[in-house]
Amino acid sequence: xxxxxxxxxxxxxxxxxxxxxxxxxxxxxxxxxxxxxxxxxxxxxxxxxxxxxxxxxxxxxxxxxxxxxxxxxxxxxxxxxxxxxxxxxxxxxxxxxxxxxxxxxxxxxxxxxxxxxxxxxxxxxxxxxxxxxxxxxxxxxxxxxxxxxxxxxxxxxxxxxxxxxxxxxxxxxxxxxxxxxxxxxxxxxxxxxxxxxxxxxxxxxxxxxxxxxxxxxxxxxxxxxxxxxxxxxxxxxxxxxxxxxxxxxxxxxxxxxxxxxxxxxxxxxxxxxxxxxxxxxxxxxxxxxxxxxxxxxxxxxxxxxxxxxxxxxx
Numbered sequence: 001x002x003x004x005x006x007x008x009x010x011x012x013x014x015x016x017x018x019x020x021x022x023x024x025x026x027x028x029x030x031x032x033x034x035x036x037x038x039x040x041x042x043x044x045x046x047x048x049x050x051x052x053x054x055x056x057x058x059x060x061x062x063x064x065x066x067x068x069x070x071x072x073x074x075x076x077x078x079x080x081x082x083x084x085x086x087x088x089x090x091x092x093x094x095x096x097x098x099x100x101x102x103x104x105x106x107x108x109x110x111x112x113x114x115x116x117x118x119x120x121x122x123x124x125x126x127x128x129x130x131x132x133x134x135x136x137x138x139x140x141x142x143x144x145x146x147x148x149x150x151x152x153x154x155x156x157x158x159x160x161x162x163x164x165x166x167x168x169x170x171x172x173x174x175x176x177x178x179x180x181x182x183x184x185x186x187x188x189x190x191x192x193x194x195x196x197x198x199x200x201x202x203x204x205x206x207x208x209x210x211x212x213x214x215x216x217x218x219x220x221x222x223x224x225x226x227x228x229x230x231x232x233x234x235x236x237x238x239x240x241x242x243x244x245x246x247x248x249x250x251x252x253x254x255x256x257x258x259x260x261x262x263x264x265x266x267x268x269x270x271x272x273x274x275x276x277x278x279x280x281x282x283x284x285x286x287x288x289x290x291x292x293x294x295x296x297x298x299x300x301x302x303x304x305x306x307x308x309x310x311x312x313x314x
Contacts, residue, residue, distance in 0.1 A: 009309075009313075010086065010088040010089070011088040011091065011092075012309050013088075014088045014089050014091060014092030014095075015092060015095065015166075015167075017092055018092040018093070018095040018096040018099065019095075019099070019163075019302070021096050022096055022099040022100075022101060022102060023101075023102055024102075026100075026101075026102040026103045027097075027103075028103070029103065032097075033097060034097075034100075034182055037179070037182050037186075038182055038185060038186045039186075040186075041069065041182060041183045041186035041187065042186040042187070042189060042190065044065055044069070045065070045183075045186060045187040045190060045191065046190060048061045048062075048065050049061070049187070049190070049191060049197055051195070055196040058195070058196040058197040058199075059196060059197075059199065059200055061197070062197050062198065062199075062200045062201060063200045065183075066180065066183055066200070066201060066204075069179065069183060070176055070179055070180070073175075073179060074172060074175065074176060074179075077094070077171075077172065077175060078172060081171070081172070090171075091170070091171040094171040094174065094175050095162070095163075095166050095171060095174065098158075098162045098166075098174055098175060098178040099158065099159055099162055099163075100154065100158035100159065101155055101158065101159040101298075104130075104150075104151060104154050104155060104158075105151075105155075105291050107126060107130070108147055108148075108150075108151045108287050108291065109287060109288065109291070110126065111123045111126050111127055111143070111147050111287075112144065112147065112284040112285075112287035112288070113284070114126070115140050115143050115144055115284050116284040116285075118140070120138075120139075120140055120143065123143050124136060124138060124143060127143060127146060127147055127150075130147070130150045130154070131146060131150055132185075132188040132189060132193065132266065133146070133264045133265060133266050134264075134265040134266065134267070134268070137265070140284075141281040141282065141283070144281075144282045144283060144284055144286065144287065145258075145259070145260060145262070145281065145282050146264075147287065148252075148256075148258075148260065148282055148286060148287060148290055149249060149260055149261070151287070151290060151291070151294075152248060152249065152252050152290065152294070153245060153248070153249075155294050156209075156212075156213055156216055156248055157181055157209065158178070158181070159298070160212055160213075160216050160297070160298075160301070161177065161208070161209055161212045161213065162174050162177065162178060163301075164211070164212035164215075165177050165208070165212070167305065177205075177208055180201060180204060180205055180208075181205065183201060184198065184201045184202070184205065187201075192266055192267050192269065193266055193271065194271070202242075206242065206243075206244060209244045210244060213244040213245075213247065213248055214244065214247050214248075216248060216297060217229075217233065217237075217247040217248045217250070217251040218251070219297045219300060219301070220248075220251045220252055220255055220293055220294075220297055221233070221251040221254070221255070223255065223293060223296055223297070223300075224255045224293070225254045225255050225257070228254040229250065229251045229254040229255060231254070232250035232251065232253055232254045232276060232277060233246075233247050233250045233251060236249075236250045236253075236261075236274060236276045236277070237249070237250035237251075237276075239274065240261070240273075240274055240276070241273055241274065246274075246276075249261060249276050250276050250277075252290060252293070253276045253277040253279070254277070255290075255293055256282065256286050256289060256290055256293075257279050257280070258277065258279050258280055258281065258282040258286055259275060259276065259277045259278065259279050259280065259281055259282070260275075260276045260277060260282070261273055261274050261275045261276040261277075262274075262275045
């Protein structure tokens with residue numbers, strides 16, 4: 001009886017185990033496969049990126065390189081799934097490797113603690129790997145603001161969007177999305193964010209994230225300051241440089257009652273991004289608060305997923 005239940009719901013059990021493993025047994029970055037992949041993708045980007053070439057070359061080279069990377073890796077994984085005795089377990093492993101949340105939370109809390117102790121140089125060094133922007137001249141409020149934005153967006157992309165795609169389209173689609181984010185992350189370390197070379201990736205990722213990012217924004221908006229959150233989404237989110245990001249940062253800004261967004265420096269050039277909100281600047285004490293908000297959204301959607309699975313059984 002028990003073996004039949006396990007066999008019939010092995011995919012859901014593997015899904016839950018992957019979530020628990022990421023939460024309690026996260027992989028450290030220095031031996032995570034993503035670290036090696038980012039290094040490889042970075043090397044590929046350096047070989048094919050030519051800043052003086054016309055935009056058409058930039059678009060085509062970026063698309064071809066991304067397609068080649070995805071084709072090779074996904075073909076190998078599809079073959080492994082086809083010949084695996086328990087493909088559900090392999091799918092769970094793929095999900096586990098794609099997720100990244102707990103490590104970010106721990107690092108964010110550590111950076112907030114250092115900033116609170118006025119150890120800004122150390123805080124900047126820990127913050128640097130999380131961002132593509134220049135952090136060398138950030139003040140204490142600037143460090144916390146950049147940290148909160150990175151925490152929100154990384155948790156959204158590397159946790160909520162991954163799970164959404166995994167449940168709707170399966171492990172291969174989730175892996176493909178995660179690889180696209182790793183490619184973008186690797187290339188942004190060397191290339192300005194407004195480069196036409198990055199534009200195809202931005203468009204593809206924007207379309208993929210359109211629904212899950214906005215669902216997360218609405219979930220956070222519904223948890224606290226709902227009216228203010230909707231006001232911010234209407235007046236800031238819809239006019240932000242990236243609307244998915246704008247929705248999410250607007251909801252979180254209203255929920256925390258702090259100002260987010262604003263100018264950022266990339267490779268010595270200042271980019272005048274929109275400021276969200278007119279409230280106070282964030283402090284180190286706001287970091288555990290936003291982690292709690294994200295955990296509430298995580299718990300809510302996990303309950304929804306479990307409820308849907310129970311209804312399917314009934």
